[in-house]
Amino acid sequence: MAVASRLQSGTGEAGNVVSLPETIPYFLADRIKAGIIRWRYPPGSSLRETDLAAEYGASRGPVREALRILELQGLVIHAPRRGFKVKEYTTDDLRHLYRLRAQLESEVIDALSTKDVSSLCDVLDRTNAVMRAFAIRRDLEGYFSTNIEFHQLMIDSTESSVLRTILHQVNAMSLPVRFLLLSNEFSGRADYEYHHEITQAIRARNFKLARRMTVSHITSNLTRVTVAYAEALEKQQER
Amino acid sequence: MAVASRLQSGTGEAGNVVSLPETIPYFLADRIKAGIIRWRYPPGSSLRETDLAAEYGASRGPVREALRILELQGLVIHAPRRGFKVKEYTTDDLRHLYRLRAQLESEVIDALSTKDVSSLCDVLDRTNAVMRAFAIRRDLEGYFSTNIEFHQLMIDSTESSVLRTILHQVNAMSLPVRFLLLSNEFSGRADYEYHHEITQAIRARNFKLARRMTVSHITSNLTRVTVAYAEALEKQQER
DNA sequence: CAAGTGTAAATTGTCTACAATTTGAGATCG
DNA sequence: CGATCTCAAATTGTAGACAATTTACACTTG
Structure with missing residues (x-):
């Protein structure tokens, strides 16, 4: 109760x-x-x-x-x-996880090519603006969940329930490791810049470019993630 | 009890x-x-x-x-x-399902390139022989489950728990539709021929070839599957 | 006669109690 | 001193009863 x-x-x-x-x-x-x-x-x-x-x-x-x-x-x-x-993952698992995520989100973008994308892009832009605002305010939690929301929106844009299901899962699996990046999230190139460019590419119906950028957006985090995860696990085992 | x-x-x-x-x-x-x-x-x-x-x-x-x-x-x-x-799937879902399955099983084969494959191939060959025996006896149920076992073995050979999990799922989703092919399973090129060639390619460490063959093996069934599924659904709704 | 409403039956959601299994600490034995 | 065994405590598995919600159907009403 x-x-x-x-x-x-x-x-x-x-x-x-x-x-x-x-x-x-x-x-x-x-x-x-x-x-x-x-x-x-x-x-x-x-x-x-x-x-x-x-x-x-x-x-x-x-x-x-x-x-x-x-x-x-x-x-x-x-x-x-x-x-x-x-569930715990090896660094090898993380590599596969990220590769899969990149691959599948690419699929989603491919599937957009037969659809009207303007309303989707509007929502994505809005979400991205919110994300940027959180970044300026240095609101890590807000930044984190808006980041997730962006990808979620992308995922949910697919008609294919199979893709949605699997991607939700793959996405969820990566959340704990993504959270690790939160503390030093604002170093390096910001996620919302990637997001913005991806959205622009989609709006221009340049799906090939959008695809390439999505892959590089996701995989660009991989090395940082594996290191942070290994560290965190180690720190965890000390206790 | x-x-x-x-x-x-x-x-x-x-x-x-x-x-x-x-x-x-x-x-x-x-x-x-x-x-x-x-x-x-x-x-x-x-x-x-x-x-x-x-x-x-x-x-x-x-x-x-x-x-x-x-x-x-x-x-x-x-x-x-x-x-x-x-769960019910649209024919579009089936297309995505099969594409995904092909893609992911390819990943599995890629991952084999760093491993010793002889023991795996032995098991695969044995399973395939059993499958062929079932085919000769026209034992559809046996054929079906051995077929599944072959793919299962392949899937389980990956170290990556992520791939395994997702592939198990994708594989399971496709089972009801694959069952539909059972009645006319022995028409066209037999699955165990594909399996045999794939196994051979892997044993020869020609992973590129194995990959290509896996993709064609899986996607070769797609059209047959979508038709059969649509028919079966229709027949179902008559009742 | 169509549309909306109310009520009973069917179905799922939740809780508590009890059974079966695993785990870990301490005793026993080689 | 180390390994194994035993047994109690902790933990999960299962059952059945009750509560809450949905669904379907008869009924009323315009």
Whole structure:
């Protein structure tokens, strides 16, 4: 019941626009997701049903459901009679993850070529403007979730439910590592510059260019990410 | 308990080697999966928890879990307070699905280039021989599940857990449509011929060739699949 | 007769209690 | 002193009952 009262609250704090928390498990999934992304539940740590139930004032049933939903998003893994753990990735996995992400978002852009893109671009531009504002204000959390929202919008523009499903998953998997970059996010070339150029290319219907830029946007972060992730894992194991 | 007694039985009948049914939900997931693949639960039909619980002699809890597991595999979709439905795909979705599958299995082959492949190829050859035997005996079910096993083996050869996860999913999604081809499976060029050539190419470490052949193997089925799927859906709606 | 409304049945959501399994600490034995 | 065994505590798995919501159908009403 501690949970039930908050159910109406629209968008979760995970920077997650897709799952509408109409029911307790979805609400819990969003909260736990936020916890995983922010390393409150670090990779490899076990998520005990009883603990989570107590923490959020729900019972174990919905917690299990929530964890199953997160498994769907690739953030958590379940082993029979051994419970749920926060999924952990090797640096090799990260490489594959990013390659896949780049490849699939390219697909999305390709699929745009048969559609009217102006309304999509308007939304993307607006989101990007918000993101820039957060950057100027040095609001890291806002920056982070707007960044995610940009990519989410891109993903949701595809008609293909297969692509959407898979990309949501791949995207979700990368969130914890992306969060790591947050602290030094404003070094180097800003994401919103990439975003802006990509949007422009799409609006000009230069999909080839948009594709190339998306790939370089995503892969440009890869090396930074792998280093940061390895460091974070190490720091984690000291405790 | 009608279920509990059968729990030991190793591999499920869905032609599914990956999920070890150590616990009731996994067992149920396997059975329901088999039902979906064989169109006993056709696309779009709703999977009522109570019905399934009664059908398999379990209670609703495990059934829900099972359905959640199948959602993970992209075979089922859940809407809050509206229950689970067998996922249905448009022909456009199928196109994307197959393209993705081809792309990702190519990735797997690429990843092999840094590894020793002889033991893998041995297993693949053996599986392929079994498949050929089933073909000669005109054992469609055996042929089907061995075919799946071949691809499963390929998928599982990757170190990258990301690729494995996603490919399992993409693979699972395509099972119901692949089942449709079963009746006229032995027309045209046999799958095991493709498989054999692919295996040979891999053994010869000609990964470029193996890649090309995998793509053509998978996409060669696409048109047949889309037609068969559309027909099957239509026939379904007549009822 | 069409459209909207209300109510009962069907269905999903949640909780609590109990069963089965795993885990880990301490005792026992080589 | 190290390895193994045993047993209790912690944790997950399952069942069944009850609550909340949706759906379908009959009913009213314009």
